[in-house]
Amino acid sequence: MTAPLGKDLLGLERLSAEQISLILDTAEPLKEISERTIKKVPTLRGATIVNLFFEASTRTRISFEFAEKRMSADTVNVAAATSSVTKGETLVDTARNLEAMKIDMVVIRHPSSGAAQFLAERIESNVINAGDGTHEHPTQGLLDLLTLRERWGTLAGKRVCICGDVLHSRVARSNIWGLKKLGAEVAVCGPRSLLPGAITELGVQVFDRIEQAIEWADALNVLRLQLERMTGGYIPSLREYNRVFGVTRERLDRAQRDILILHPGPMNRGVEIDSDVADGPHSVILDQVTNGVAIRMAVLYLLAGNSPRLADAAKGG
C-alpha cells in the first residue's frame, strides 16, 4: 500500500493541497507531545535516521533531531565538515555506505539545488529535504503554513508578502508553492537585484516598496538578508537596506491593522527586521520554531508508512 506522501519529501511544488493539508492536520495534535513531562511516543521505535548536513545549520538540524527523538527513532548526525566528504567521497557513495548499515531515513541539507532528489532516486531509504541550494526547504514552508493557519483558521484569500532576498531563498520558493496551493495570495518585495527575473511566472505580485507591501499584506515573511550578499554587490550597504526595506515598528503602525510577522531565522536585527517588531505583539517567530518540531514529527510519521524496510520487517521478511 502507498503512503499518501510517497517515499520522500523533496519540495512543496510537487505536493497537492490535500497532501499539504494532511501534513498540517497531522502536525497539529503532535504539538501536545512536546508539552508532556515525558516528551516521547514509541511510534518510530527501531527506525534509524541519518541527518546528513553538508551545510551549516543549527535550528533546522536541532529541530529535526528533537522530532526524531520525540518519535523514538535512533539518530545519527553526519556533518560534512567532519566526514569522509572532505576526503572526496561522493554524495551517493556516502549515502550507499550509510544504507549498507541498514538505515530507514535520510534528512539531507545540501548547498546544491536538486541534491535531495538526486539522492532519493538512488537509495531505498526515505529522503527528507532539509534545504537544497536555492531550490526548496519544504519543512520550513510547512511550518510557516501551520503557523499562519493556526492564527487565521484558513489561508484561503489571505495575503502574504515574502520580503527580502527572494533570489537566493529556498524558504521563499517553498512558501510560494505552499501558500498558493492553499489558496493564499502571495507577493514578494525587495530590491530588484534580489528578486528572480521570472518571479511573476510563479503567480506572485511584486512590490518595489516595503510600504506598499505592508499596505497590502495580512502577513510578512521577512527573509534573512545573507550578509555575504553585500560583498556580492547585490545591495549598497546594510544601513541602506534597512532604511529602504527594513520592517520597522513605525512602518507597521501606519497600516493600522494587525500584520503577522514571520522570520525563518537567524535574524539580523536592525537590518531586515527591527527588534521591536521581532519581539512585538504580532511576531509569530517563536511559534514558527515550536511548530517546526511538530511539522517534522508529522513528516517522519507520514513517510515512515512508506519505508520498504519497515514494511519488510513487519512481514517478517
Added chain:
Amino acid sequence: MAPSESIVLNARALERTLSRMADEIVEKNDGTDDLVLVGIQRRGVQVAARLAAVIKEREGVEVMRGALDITLYRDDLQTVGPRPVVGRTDIPVAIEGKHIIIVDDVLFTGRTVRAALNELADFGRPARVSLAVVVDRGGRELPIQPDVVGKLIDAPKNARVDVFVTELDGRDEVILLQGSGA
C-alpha cells in the same frame, strides 16, 4: 452470506445503559473523589462526556475528563498504510494518585486498551486504572478485561460492532454488522 444488520441497542436502550454504567463507575470508585474519565478517540470521548453528564445529574459533581488518541502507540503501525489519522490527546489534569477510568465504545481485541495504558503511563502514575466500555464483543487477543460493561455480546470475529453517537453521527444506536458487508 448476505450482510445482515441488527440493532444491539437503540437510542433509549443506549441511554439506560449509559446511566447504569455511570452509576457503576461512581459505586466502584466509592464516590467521585479523584475520578477522571479518559475517553479514547474518537467515540470514547463522546461516551465519556455522556457518562460525566449523568454523574453530574446524580451527584452534582463535574468529574474531570480527558481524551486519549492512541494512534502513535498502536502495535500495527508498521503494517497499516496509509497512515492512520492522528487525533487530539488532552489530559488536562495531573493523573498522579487519581482513579482513571478509560472509556471506549467497543472492546474487541484489547490492543487499543493496551496502547492506552502505555500512553497513560507517559503522563504519570495513577493510583488505579479501570476500563469502562459500552459494548464488550469478545475476541480478546490480550489479557485485558473491562470493569464496567454496558452490553456483553458474542460477535463473530469478522463481524463489526458500531456505536453511533448523536454528536458525531446524528443518531444514538449500536449496530452489529455480519456477513460480506461487515
